[in-house]
Amino acid sequence: MASAEQQPRPLKVLIVGAGIAGLTAALGLRKNGHEVTLFERSQLARETGAAIHLAPNCHGILRRLGVLPETFGANPVQGMTTYDGNGNITVDVDLRKSLLIWQHPWMLAHRVRLHEELKRQATAAEGEGKPAVLKTSSCVASVDPDTATVTLEDGSSFSGDLVLGADGVSSVTRRSVTLQDIKPFDSGKSAFRFMIPVAQIRANPATEKFVQRDGYMRIWIGKDRRLVMYPCSDNTMMNFVAIHPSELSASKGEGWNRAATKEMLVDVFSAFDPAVRALLEMADTSSLKVWTLLDMDRIPTWHRGRVALVGDAAHPFLPHQGQGGGIAIEDAASICVLFPRDTPVEEIPERLALYEKIRDERAHKVQELTRTAGMDPTDANRGSFRMMEFRDYNFGHDEWHHSTHMLRKHLWSRHGPVRLRAPLSFGPMPSPRQDHFGRAIPAHDSAFTTCSVRLRSSATYLRTLFPSPAFGFVAPGTVAEATLRCTELRDMRWLGGGGYRFVGLWVHGVQYVKRDGGSVVGSFLVVLMESLSDAVTTGREELGMPKVFCDVGIEDQGGSVKVECSWRGASYLRMYLDGLKEEPVEAAAVEGSGSAVGERPAPPGMGLPPKEEGTLVYRYVPAVGKPGEADAEYAVLVREGAKTPPRVEKRRRSAEARLEFSPGTWDSLPTLHHIASALAEMPIYGVVEAKVEEGHGVDDLSSAQRIE
Structure with a gap:
């Protein structure tokens, strides 16, 4: 040290x-x-x-x-209205719903x-x-x-x-x-800048129509000039930017920030709608400036x-x-x-x-x-x-x-190519898909309990977890949804009647764009942390799934559940689902261990949600002796529940959920610190849904196929 x-x-x-x-x-x-x-x-x-x-x-x-x-x-932007120079409305749009796709409002x-x-x-x-x-x-x-x-x-x-x-x-x-x-250099345009109190605009019958709706930006566009007006200071002041050809105001001074006169301003926009000219007459000459709009x-x-x-x-x-x-x-x-x-x-x-x-x-x-x-x-x-x-x-x-x-990424590469050992593939063994003779193993009677928390997070942050530029979000915006899900499997025949637990992170609304321009939409599985090495090695080798080992603890008190991920006593992830209440389960319900995606209504302003085809994973097999190179890397689609649909028999739901992350250190989490620290950076903007589901039927995921 x-x-x-x-x-x-x-x-x-x-x-x-x-x-x-x-x-x-x-x-x-x-x-x-x-x-x-x-x-x-x-x-x-x-x-x-x-x-x-x-x-x-x-x-x-x-x-x-x-x-x-x-x-x-x-104050937030609420809407926008555009006009031609004669005052005819060309666009009038309420932006309140469409702007909800951004985590932070446009102010x-x-x-x-x-x-x-x-x-x-x-x-x-x-x-x-x-x-x-x-x-x-x-x-x-x-x-x-x-x-x-x-x-x-x-x-x-x-x-x-x-x-x-x-x-x-x-x-x-x-x-x-x-x-x-x-x-x-002079871009060819200059701009008058000034402010007018909203109360003054409202008091004039010719202009009060322009301030009837708070938070609206208004733009008048003429042939070679335009006027932009928008509010600030809690909608009490209206800011004006009057853009025009530079030569129309160049004779009144030098420099890029010059004093101007009201007569000059009104004259430049004399051909505009009379209501606009009435606005311009309110400009305070003492603070009126004309700026050369500079480009470089x-x-x-x-x-x-x-x-x-x-x-x-x-x-x-x-x-x-x-x-x-x-x-x-x-x-x-x-x-x-x-x-x-x-x-x-x-x-x-x-x-x-x-x-x-x-x-x-x-x-x-x-x-x-x-x-x-x-x-x-x-x-x-x-x-x-x-x-x-x-x-x-x-x-x-x-x-x-x-x-x-x-x-x-820069720090990873400072000392030359790194040996990539992404949580995507390791070691062949008998698996859920076959016994040691290659025969399929039925899992209709295997049991599961799944605890899941669906959350909203930063789309930019989640985008950094995608393994290649071919992955992206279907919808625009800075907010995306992801699910942190813990499943306990029991009565697994390929494990001699035993079971194991896993915790995974699924990012929703993701599309993979193929080389031919087509795309596949699903939920991208970032990492799957499992409590049994046999499941880790087979899933990585046969499915290309991003699996790593960790200890998974579950405390189920009926009305509350606590899930904890740790490594040799060092805890780095905790899920708390409190206030759980049992609800009826429809006979046709199939959500459970086989699905983390599910159909959900779209948040306001986002339109219809993308239809997801399954879980997207990315297989990576490092080349021996060639740091930074791969023997194989490609995208995979897993249609969960395709062979053995899960049967949900009991469901508990709650609006109360907490997630706690601890990054640990390279000493306390020598093989997991890179994952734990990245998860600890994930911003959580809110919980969408929290639930616990129990039932039978565990799919073997044999539907997994390369996308291309």
Whole structure:
């Protein structure tokens, strides 16, 4: 064991820029135990702009860091209405049901309130870790990637272990990283930004119709200009973004953030519906600004030495999807995941290379989708903007889970190819499918008791458990369902009348896409932990199932059941089903040991549930003497209950269930720690159903077949 002197010390992190990206990174790195200093060019480090979208992909990250948008006035999106320039409605949709597929709601927040909350939590004396130090009026002149040194315009310099360039579109850090003078350019469009109290809009008969429904975003789209209006601050303020050709406001000043006049604003949108012009007349000239919407060519690299770029410094965003702030928060989350408390200083460059690998493709794809969303409508491109497809890609991602998985894969591979011994195959023996003479063994009279808890979890996390890119979820969203199921089998003839117990994790609504483009839908079996080595070896060898050994304890008190998985006394998984009540069993019921999937009604907003054909597993047989290579790997479909349908004779059900996970250590769980620690990371958003079923009839699973 390493001595205290050999343990990695906290990193000294210098962050250039204290906007949303910089402060999010500072908060997360502070919680990781690092020492953080921020350098902000302005005096007050006060974020400019009016409002910001906190879509599900970044909302969940903020909540993980303890930033709760509803506490500073953020309100959820309820619907959307779009108009043409004449005020004719082209789309009017209530989004409340369709947005339920995302674990975290799409929120609209006052940008300054978000900035203030991030700054407060990052620098406050209370809280986890050492408070970040914020140095205002600190204009950075240069950054040295080799020494991680920041030099200010006054000549003072500061050295650390890691530098993050979060200094926005006009980044000074960018040149130090790319070694090129890459600057943003005018996209051809500019935007007036301003806010109007909802009460003022409601008081005007010409405009009160626009605020009759809380939480609605409204967009007017003309030939070469558009007006976007959405609420924030608990639906008391309406944020406006008025996008137009840059030349229409260029004569009124220079720079990317310029003062504007109400006359200019009204003139630019004079051809729009009179009700829109009435809205624009309410703008407060004292706070009215016009912003040049900047775009930038893709930079060749995000990192150099011990310096990396985050947010707009790496990829300035146009506003057309409201994802600029969200992608910046994702960048910061990835940095926080990749630099946990125990990160060695010497690994900083390779971790930054991994950061760029993780973030580059997604950030630039969302950037391209944003450019598409902002195109002026023409006969040629009309209808090319696929809003639902773009939304699903933008919202359906959790960077915290994704970066955690990528870091784990990176650490696995650091010392060359690993010897993969996935819980998928080991050792041939006589099995439930045949005796030692190869004869089938009937199991109609074998008994079972099954305890199952169906739960909601993060789709992004569960996606990291899929063994190949061919596996994915049928439905979009950041929420998916899985079942943790324990079964006790008794009176098994192939075991001389004995039995055993197993606990497995099934992920529902999964599809496997075949090479010919067809697909198979089922529940993916991640792992099956069994209390008998004979069952483990035969199931892995003959079915390709992900089986490992563990001890399974069951305490059944009638009204409550406790299930515990352990290894030589080290417990790592516990299921508690309390308040169980017996209910009638239909004569045709067949759920039990043979099925973890079952037909279920769809949650609101998700449409019809996918029809599942059985259990999906993935067989992997390692090649001897060739680390990282396989002799065989392919997907398998098991149609459970196909040969011997289980007969459920007693059922107890409850709405009360608890799951407890303990990751253990490599010493306490030397062969199971990788599984136990992964299960302990699985977020549980809620229990869908908990039940205990007893009956007879155990299928031998001989229906298992390769999918292709």
